[in-house]
Amino acid sequence: MSKHIQPVGQENIFKTEGYYNWGGSVIKGEDGKYHLFYSRWPKSTQFSGWMIYSEIAHAVSDQPVGPWEYKETVLEGRGKGHWDAITAHNPKIKQFKGKFYLYYVSTNLGENKDYNEDDLKEISRSRLSHPGRKVARSNQRTGVAVATSLDGPWTRQNQPLIEPSGPITTITVNPAVAQGKDDRFYMIVKGDKPNETRFIRNQAMAISDHPDGPYEIQPDPVIDYIDTEDMSLWYDESRGMYYGIFHTPEGFIGLVSSEDGLKWKKASEYQVMPKEMKMDDGSILKPDRLERPFVYEENGQVVMLGLAAKQGDNSFVITIPLKY
Numbered sequence: 001m002s003k004h005i006q007p008v009g010q011e012n013i014f015k016t017e018g019y020y021n022w023g024g025s026v027i028k029g030e031d032g033k034y035h036l037f038y039s040r041w042p043k044s045t046q047f048s049g050w051m052i053y054s055e056i057a058h059a060v061s062d063q064p065v066g067p068w069e070y071k072e073t074v075l076e077g078r079g080k081g082h083w084d085a086i087t088a089h090n091p092k093i094k095q096f097k098g099k100f101y102l103y104y105v106s107t108n109l110g111e112n113k114d115y116n117e118d119d120l121k122e123i124s125r126s127r128l129s130h131p132g133r134k135v136a137r138s139n140q141r142t143g144v145a146v147a148t149s150l151d152g153p154w155t156r157q158n159q160p161l162i163e164p165s166g167p168i169t170t171i172t173v174n175p176a177v178a179q180g181k182d183d184r185f186y187m188i189v190k191g192d193k194p195n196e197t198r199f200i201r202n203q204a205m206a207i208s209d210h211p212d213g214p215y216e217i218q219p220d221p222v223i224d225y226i227d228t229e230d231m232s233l234w235y236d237e238s239r240g241m242y243y244g245i246f247h248t249p250e251g252f253i254g255l256v257s258s259e260d261g262l263k264w265k266k267a268s269e270y271q272v273m274p275k276e277m278k279m280d281d282g283s284i285l286k287p288d289r290l291e292r293p294f295v296y297e298e299n300g301q302v303v304m305l306g307l308a309a310k311q312g313d314n315s316f317v318i319t320i321p322l323k324y
Helices: 047-053 117-124 131-138
Strands: 019-028 034-042 055-061 069-075 086-096 099-107 141-147 169-179 185-192 201-208 216-223 229-236 241-248 252-258 265-274 289-298 301-311 314-321
Touching (some): 047 086, 047 117, 047 131, 055 086, 216 252, 241 289
Parallel strands (some): 169 229
Antiparallel strands (some): 055 069, 169 185, 201 216, 252 265
């Protein structure tokens, strides 16, 4: 993959005034345009505000690599009384069997917890040691909203898609979904590594006969030998292989592969790129953070590699062209 990555131009960088933009997912619509679903939250809430104030927004472009134009906000936290009461984050958009499935992450502060806007502001600006933020983190789950059009309306389920078990504990977040060669649906989710005192996350595989579940976590992890985040998953029909792309705090964008979606190993190109990229003016962009890799395929080839970057007090989505 790395040899096909092209330099990045300003048209490939999507910023929004007053907001932090974060990782996204791209799909081509029936209108012939490309649709980016991504996370954003107000800069007034600070970067840590994603856990409380993130929303999922929708932008459109004539090309899968941008430039992007904001269209609408699609999902927000549903409010007290729902599993997804607070925040809507880290989306993946997919089309299966004539419907669109928008997978996302959300949380709550507990069924009987009374709180107000000042409490939420305090949690959004706090470190993980804050009791409220601890609760918000531990209640993070993956859900899905379904629509027959990319313009909605989106119907959410009243329960999360999946609870932690097997190779992950505490949380089920950052979903990545693909339909396999057996027509079943494969979903990678992140959770904490069991029986581990350090802050390390595992990636688990869950399988369902339907895109909206129920999903069953498999006993073998996708990755448990290195701390990773933000998987994206696809099935390459020409190679007959499943691929998962991720980032690691150790400083690179990596790739794993599987023949059956169950047994995973490091891909032959395990380290796809360092956390920097070449710009079309010859300079090197090396952000403070480079995360949330995602891919867009067309005609069986990955033609765009997406990333989320943070540089100073700005964060933005990058949609990098790949050429063959």
